[in-house]
Amino acid sequence: MSTHDGPILTAHRAGLVGCRSCGRVWPEGEAICQRCGAELLPPDRRCLNAVWAWLVAGFIFYIPANMFPMLKTSTLGGIKGSSESTILGGVVDLMHYGNYGVAAIVFIASIIVPIAKFVSISWLALVAGRPATVSAAHKRLHLYEVVEFIGRWSMIDVFVVAILSALVQLGFVASIHPGPAAVSFALSVAFTMLSAQSFDPRLIWRGLPLRSRKD
Incomplete structure (x- = not known):
């Protein structure tokens, strides 16, 4: 018998990209982090x-x-x-x-x-x-x-x-x-x-x- 937990949702699967400098996540369309000004790059x-x-x-x-x-x-x-x-x-x-x-x-x-x-x-x-x-x-x-x-x-x-x-x-x-x-x-x-x-x-x-x- 097996049971399933809820889906494991990551930022990538949610259409978000995280800033490597400050950790804030933004929509994938964003190019610059509005918090620290770093460039947003996907993994x-x-x-x-x-x-x-x-x-x-x-x-x-x-x-x-x-x-x-x-x-x-x-x-x-x-x-x-x-x-x-x-x-x-x-x-x-x-x-x-x-x-x-x-x-x-x-x-x-x-x-x-x-x-x-x-x-x-x-x-x-x-x-x-x-x-x-x-x-x-x-x-x-x-x-x-x-x-x-x-x-x-x-x-x-x-x-x-x-x-x-x-x-x-x-x-x-x-x-x-x-x-x-x-x-x-x-x-x-x-x-x-x-x-x-x-x-x-x-x-x-x-x-x-x-x-x-x-x-």
Whole structure:
């Protein structure tokens, strides 16, 4: 025996288009949002081309960000030696000196979060517009909101390098300089943020059935 709920009416099926800037919905004939002045565009799967392009660019830069040094340190002008640390090498050094909390933060923000973002955005782009239940659509939307929220926190490594480079400049005695990985990591984070922003969350609701069925 099966029962049917009422039809699932979305803005698209109601002949409305939502503004991506402020969220207000307008009739499809409108071209400009009267609330915020943004251009009104209907959901279009072609926006996924930009999502994939930015995501691939971010992944390309993420590879050298982990292979090259993030930080270069020299003591007494290099007489006492100099050292270079990658992201993962910095985590190991922090653990070696007993800074487990900081090591965990850097590892999560610089390794776990970026990889999770690559996987999440890829999955959202693959399932965009495909059939989904209301519950599945809400889960996809929540995942998208989480990706957008945590995106900025992936820059923690770059912030640490910038602060240390500004503070630890003792001339001949000691100096810290950002390594080539810092630029690659910053670009990777920026490109993945652009990828997430290029994704149109309205596509999540395009795959909903006209009716939900409970068996």
